[in-house]
Amino acid sequence: MKISYPWDTPPENGTVQEVADGVLWLRLPLPMALDHVNVYALDDGDSWTLIDTGMKWGKVPAMWQTVLDGPLNGKPVARVMSTHHHPDHIGFNGWFVEQGAELFSTRTAFVLGRMLTLDAQEAYNEEQISFYRRAGMRADLLAARIKDRPFNFADMVHPLPLGFTRLSQDQVLRMAGRDWTVRIGNGHAPAHATFWSDDGLVLSGDQVIPSISSNIGVYPTEPDANPLDDWLVSCHAFQDFAQDDQLILPGHKVPFYGLRPRLRQLIENHESALDRMRVALKAPHTCGDLMEAVFKRTIKDGEYGLALVEALAHCNYLWHAGEVTRTLRDDGVYVWQMR
Numbered sequence: 515m516k517i518s519y520p521w522d523t524p525p526e527n528g529t530v531q532e533v534a535d536g537v538l539w540l541r542l543p544l545p546m547a548l549d550h551v552n553v554y555a556l557d558d559g560d561s562w563t564l565i566d567t568g569m570k571w572g573k574v575p576a577m578w579q580t581v582l583d584g585p586l587n588g589k590p591v592a593r594v595m596s597t598h599h600h601p602d603h604i605g606f607n608g609w610f611v612e613q614g615a616e617l618f619s620t621r622t623a624f625v626l627g628r629m630l631t632l633d634a635q636e637a638y639n640e641e642q643i644s645f646y647r648r649a650g651m652r653a654d655l656l657a658a659r660i661k662d663r664p665f666n667f668a669d670m671v672h673p674l675p676l677g678f679t680r681l682s683q684d685q686v687l688r689m690a691g692r693d694w695t696v697r698i699g700n701g702h703a704p705a706h707a708t709f710w711s712d713d714g715l716v717l718s719g720d721q722v723i724p725s726i727s728s729n730i731g732v733y734p735t736e737p738d739a740n741p742l743d744d745w746l747v748s749c750h751a752f753q754d755f756a757q758d759d760q761l762i763l764p765g766h767k768v769p770f771y772g773l774r775p776r777l778r779q780l781i782e783n784h785e786s787a788l789d790r791m792r793v794a795l796k797a798p799h800t801c802g803d804l805m806e807a808v809f810k811r812t813i814k815d816g817e818y819g820l821a822l823v824e825a826l827a828h829c830n831y832l833w834h835a836g837e838v839t840r841t842l843r844d845d846g847v848y849v850w851q852m853r
């Protein structure tokens with residue numbers, strides 16, 4: 515089976531496309547290289563359930579109001595399902611709660627999202643700087659980065675409520691006249707919720723995206739994390755539930771058929787990156803110096819930050835597997851090498 519895309523063109527920002535009975539696909543803009551996020555509105559008769567809510571910036575608040583008054587027919591949003599804690603997905607969760615919606619999330623995703631939204635930082639602290647130095651960030655980029663105000667969730671996310679309703683593995687929810695089973699993945703974000711309907715729809719968030727791979731990154735919040743192992747475990751686990759006729763509704767890009775081949779590609783992409791690193795790491799390298807081996811291309815400055823944290827995820831994977839050693843050099847940079 516091949517991957518196929520039933521809609522060539524996504525709905526314009528702020529408009530909707532029906533992708534299944536009672537399931538609307540909406541797009542909202544993002545101020546970055548990946549310039550959009552997908553949101554889904556599920557028709558529950560007298561109200562809506564939203565799957566994610568976009569990032570709070572620019573004209574998106576006005577766009578939401580236009581969608582609510584127009585395609586959503588002025589019916590209330592009664593529930594917001596949060597796939598994961600990243601700011602491009604939770605930006606308006608708190609705003610909808612203020613209008614009366616109930617917020618559903620995995621516990622880890624909620625706690626992380628709320629913690630990071632409350633934790634506004636005016637400047638980089640020593641813990642963050644030392645993290646990027648250890649990762650071998652290019653000196654000029656590190657120097658430039660620490661002059662700027664850090665990226666703050668609070669700038670892009672409406673304040674989140676104190677409380678939420680928990681989503682758990684294998685829980686069944688009724689949305690848009692169907693039963694959906696919650697399956698939790700990891701790797702792109704901890705405890706990432708996905709929703710699998712009894713008639714072959716999968717709301718996959720960023721756990722499965724077509725044509726681009728989800729960022730698998732290590733961050734200062736958990737410097738020794740092994741998200742690549744988490745990711746591969748999740749991809750393998752989801753293979754057991756993949757069927758050819760499922761329509762996958764992802765958090766970015768466009769809906770597609772072909773979950774099974776897509777999961778295989780995701781696994782193989784990382785496994786071949788690990789193989790290239792095993793070759794490169796016969797000689798000692800910093801993580802920053804390994805990026806070309808990981809990505810098979812030169813990394814531009816605009817994508818350097820995300821690429822570095824993903825290269826680090828691959829280093830940590832080999833380190834946890836006992837395949838490489840990690841030594842802190844005198845200049846505060848980790849050097850990695852095959853045993």
Ligand SMILES: [Zn+2]
Binds near residue numbers: 603720766
């Ligand atoms: Zn995303």
